[in-house]
Amino acid sequence: MSQYQTKAVHEGATTGDLQDDEVPATAKSAEDRKAASALASLDAAGNEETITSNKAQVDREAVNKAMESLGGSKSTSAPKAAPSKNIRVDDADVAMLVDQLELPKVKATELLRAHDGDATKAMRAWIKA
Numbered sequence: 001m002s003q004y005q006t007k008a009v010h011e012g013a014t015t016g017d018l019q020d021d022e023v024p025a026t027a028k029s030a031e032d033r034k035a036a037s038a039l040a041s042l043d044a045a046g047n048e049e050t051i052t053s054n055k056a057q058v059d060r061e062a063v064n065k066a067m068e069s070l071g072g073s074k075s076t077s078a079p080k081a082a083p084s085k086n087i088r089v090d091d092a093d094v095a096m097l098v099d100q101l102e103l104p105k106v107k108a109t110e111l112l113r114a115h116d117g118d119a120t121k122a123m124r125a126w127i128k129a
Helices: 015-021 029-040 045-068 092-100 105-114 120-127
Strands: none
Touching: 015 029, 015 120, 105 120
């Protein structure tokens, strides 16, 4: 009880399949020829290298613009650390910071040295940070 099919219908084919099979061997108009030539030039190996180099150049320019907008400098060298001051830190202040802020002794000492040995400034800075 199969249905009768016309000669134009092929078993398993869809309308999209039939249209794909009907590709003309030569382009019909000048526009078609231009489009075909543009597609062929995109497939050329030489153009792929040019495209990737252009993308790399654009990426570099975008990174440079972003860095400038963020205020970053063009040099990639790390900023130099400020010369360390030779500040005497009271052991009682270190013990207080260790107890109150629950810091390790080394970190408490560094915090006090950064704030000229003043425990009050060091605690305020730790709380604000």
